Amino acid sequence: MNFLRKIVRPKTKDDEEFYYDLKTLLNFKPVQLNHYKRAFIHRSLKMTDSKGKPINYERLEFLGDAILGSVIASFLYKEAPRGNEGYLTQMRSKVVSRENLNKLGKELDLIRFVKSNINQNQVGENIHGNIFEALVGAIYLDRGYNYCHQFIYDQVIIPYVDLQKLENKISSYKGFIIEWCQKTKRKYLFESYEDTGKQAQKHFSVVVFIDGQKIAKGRATSKKKAEEMAAKRVYYAFQKEINNS
Structure with missing residues (x-):
């Protein structure tokens, strides 16, 4: 060719x-x-x-x-x-x-x-x-x-x-949040579902619950991206507690 x-x-x-x-x-x-x-x-x-x-x-x-x-x-x-x-x-x-x-x-x-x-x-x-x-x-x-x-x-x-x-960079916010929850004995749940709406491309939404309370949501074109987005928002919501733990 x-x-x-x-x-x-x-x-x-x-x-x-x-x-x-x-x-x-x-x-x-x-x-x-x-x-x-x-x-x-x-x-x-x-x-x-x-x-x-x-x-x-x-x-x-x-x-x-x-x-x-x-x-x-x-x-x-x-x-x-x-x-x-x-x-x-x-x-x-x-x-x-x-x-x-x-x-x-x-x-x-x-x-x-x-x-x-x-x-x-x-x-x-x-x-x-x-x-x-x-x-x-x-x-x-x-x-x-x-x-x-x-x-x-x-x-x-x-x-x-x-x-x-x-060394200070978080490579996976989901992994970090799970590890932090286990360390501090908190219950966590990543709940995912398809959330395409009117868009042609498939989207996923992920909601994160900590101790039964809804903390953050992420939406992206893959489940993994949506999880990372939601977990990152959880990280910033609890940043003070995380830094002190």
């Missing part, structure tokens, strides 16, 4: 524009553009190769996720010599949280490269983080681990990784 042919130098106007955009973004010269092109193909295009295998960014996303995790793990191992396994795992999860990866993808404006049959406003928030991971996977296949390592340091570790701030 011409769209994914192996090239060392751009041979069309579109390839040339893509090449120079990537070069500016990555701070090094991409060699095989086919890897990077694949990193921005959404599954909605239903592209396949000559053997009928799907062509999209999902396999690169898997690869990039593993590489990103390994680079962050190595950094934390060196920078937090007193951290035990649990601490290191928790800190890595905070660095590579979906929220952080989505933010990275947005700031790099990676969505401009995506080819899809779905309107950009309808593909979902997580696409930004997904294609960031896919880009890391493409860098690995094109230039190897050292280039990935430098890219992750430049784009993730240097601007975002502050161990002291990360």
Whole structure:
């Protein structure tokens, strides 16, 4: 397929524009553009190769996720010599949280490269983080681990990784509220239900009860997001008590 042919130098106007955009973004010269092109193909295009295998960014996303995790793990191992396994795992999860990866993808404006049959406003928030991971996977296949390592340091570790701030960051408000309730012997309940209303896209609402009293509600396009939203509101409602407990 011409769209994914192996090239060392751009041979069309579109390839040339893509090449120079990537070069500016990555701070090094991409060699095989086919890897990077694949990193921005959404599954909605239903592209396949000559053997009928799907062509999209999902396999690169898997690869990039593993590489990103390994680079962050190595950094934390060196920078937090007193951290035990649990601490290191928790800190890595905070660095590579979906929220952080989505933010990275947005700031790099990676969505401009995506080819899809779905309107950009309808593909979902997580696409930004997904294609960031896919880009890391493409860098690995094109230039190897050292280039990935430098890219992750430049784009993730240097601007975002502050161990002291990360220690105080709550990675899951739901988990935090549950742990706090258990610690203070309070009864809690997360009650969820579909709440689509007149909207075409499915929505969920979650109501949180503490000791039988309704404290907060969250509404989002997934149950998990609605739970986090509601739990975050519970956190702020009880912040003084939480800080003193």
